[in-house]
Amino acid sequence: LLALSPDDRYDGNGTNGAFLYSAKPKSATVMLTEDETRDWYDNYDERMSMYSGAFFMNRAGLVLGDVKASWAVTDFFRPGVIVGAAAVLEPDNALGNRFVGVEADVDLEFTYKKLLEVHLVGGALVPGQAGGALVNRIGPFDRIQTDPIYMAEVSLALNY
Numbered sequence: 001l002l003a004l005s006p007d008d009r010y011d012g013n014g015t016n017g018a019f020l021y022s023a024k025p026k027s028a029t030v031m032l033t034e035d036e037t038r039d040w041y042d043n044y045d046e047r048m049s050m051y052s053g054a055f056f057m058n059r060a061g062l063v064l065g066d067v068k069a070s071w072a073v074t075d076f077f078r079p080g081v082i083v084g085a086a087a088v089l090e091p092d093n094a095l096g097n098r099f100v101g102v103e104a105d106v107d108l109e110f111t112y113k114k115l116l117e118v119h120l121v122g123g124a125l126v127p128g129q130a131g132g133a134l135v136n137r138i139g140p141f142d143r144i145q146t147d148p149i150y151m152a153e154v155s156l157a158l159n160y
Contacts, residue, residue: 002027006061006090020055021045028068029084030151031125032103037155044086044100044125048134060134061089062100070107080107082123088130095143099128114159121153 002025007018023046027033032044045064049056063086070080086100105123127135127146136142 002033002062002064003089004058004062006088006093007057007059009090009092011059011093016057018057018059018061020052020057021049022054023049023056025064027064027066027084028082029064029066029103030082030105030121030123030153031149032064032066032084032086032101035153037119037121038153044127044131044135048100048131058088059090060093060130063087063089064100066103070109076111078109078111080109081105082107086131087128088134091130094130095133097129097133100131100134101125101127101146117157117159119153119155121151121155123151125149125151
C-alpha cells in the first residue's frame with residue numbers, strides 16, 4: 001500500500017500539504033509506478049505529479065494498493081501476476097474525479113543458474129477519470145479520455 005498526502009483544493013494559497021516523493025516505491029505495478037525491471041521514467045505516479053527539485057509532488061495525493069503472486073513451476077521458470085489499483089485523495093485537484101485506474105500484468109521469469117534472467121511482461125492499465133484528468137495534456141476534451149493502455153516488455157539480464 002502506498003499513500004501520498006494531497007494538497008488542499010486551493011492552488012496558490014501559500015500552503016502546500018502534498019508529499020514530496022522520490023517515485024521509487026516498493027510497488028509491484030509496472031505502469032502505475034516504477035517498473036523495477038526497466039524504469040521508463042513515464043509511470044503514472046510521475047506523470048500525475050509536478051517535478052519539484054529532485055522529487056515529485058502530486059497535488060491530488062495518491063493511494064495505491066497492489067498485490068503480486070508468483071510461484072516456481074521449475075528451477076528455471078517462475079510465472080507471476082500483478083494487480084494494482086489507485087485513487088486520488090483530493091478529487092478537487094483531479095477535475096472532481098477520484099479513480100486513477102486499475103492495472104493487471106503477467107510476468108514470466110526464466111532464470112539459468114542465477115547467471116541469466118529473462119522477463120516477458122505483458123500488461124494493461126484501464127485508467128479512470130482522475131487518471132485521465134491528471135495525465136492527458138492536449139486539450140479540455142482529451143482530459144476525460146480513459147482509453148485502455150497496453151504494454152509488452154522483454155528484458156534480459158546477465159549477472160556476473
